Amino acid sequence: MGLAATTPRRGGPARRGPGDRDFSLPLEVTRELDTAVGRARGAKLADRLAAASRAYARDRYPEAFRITKTLVGQVPESASARELHGLVCYRMGRFREAIRHLDAARRLSADDPSQLPVIMDCHRALGHHRRLEELWQELRAASPDADVLAEGRLVVAA
Structure with missing residues (x-):
């Protein structure tokens, strides 16, 4: 994408x-x-x-x-x-609609992790802290580009 x-x-x-x-x-x-x-x-x-x-x-x-x-x-x-x-x-x-469409985009693009920080921030905004942590672990395991990982760190730290 x-x-x-x-x-x-x-x-x-x-x-x-x-x-x-x-x-x-x-x-x-x-x-x-x-x-x-x-x-x-x-x-x-x-x-x-x-x-x-x-x-x-x-x-x-x-x-x-x-x-x-x-x-x-x-x-x-x-x-x-x-x-x-x-x-x-x-x-x-x-945020709910954003999650739905960004998750669909990931499924359609072989689970590209580039939008995971945005999805994580949506879950953070909705108070879904457990899901935020799950996505953070998924992002770390995916070994994305450094800028994507840095964005994820910022969301987790917020």
């Missing part, structure tokens, strides 16, 4: 949407959408996902929420759409 920071983290050349000069989706994301719904429809959904990513990057969470909610309804098997919708929900304080 590569939308967490709303900029491409990996992948090759990216597809740009119409009028999209400051953001493009990683190639792996456009391929995910093309595989799920076909190339023509995938291109349209990629444009919508790019628009949602731009809104998220500009802290326009209600706009990003509207777009990602529709995308998740159209392509529930898209880890990227689920991840971004979960992050938007997190920013809006919709």
Whole structure:
């Protein structure tokens, strides 16, 4: 998954949407959408996902929420759409919904641990301390990148 920071983290050349000069989706994301719904429809959904990513990057969470909610309804098997919708929900304080979508994104992406700190923080905000500790142990066992582990430490320390 590569939308967490709303900029491409990996992948090759990216597809740009119409009028999209400051953001493009990683190639792996456009391929995910093309595989799920076909190339023509995938291109349209990629444009919508790019628009949602731009809104998220500009802290326009209600706009990003509207777009990602529709995308998740159209392509529930898209880890990227689920991840971004979960992050938007997190920013809006919709912690239960964020957990649901970020967990789904993890399942769809071979249990990628990159969003575990956000999921942990949602559980912390909801007072689920036992679950927070379980996820912290899971994160440590996954041996993620140093920045992901550091985020997890910050959540546990909060």
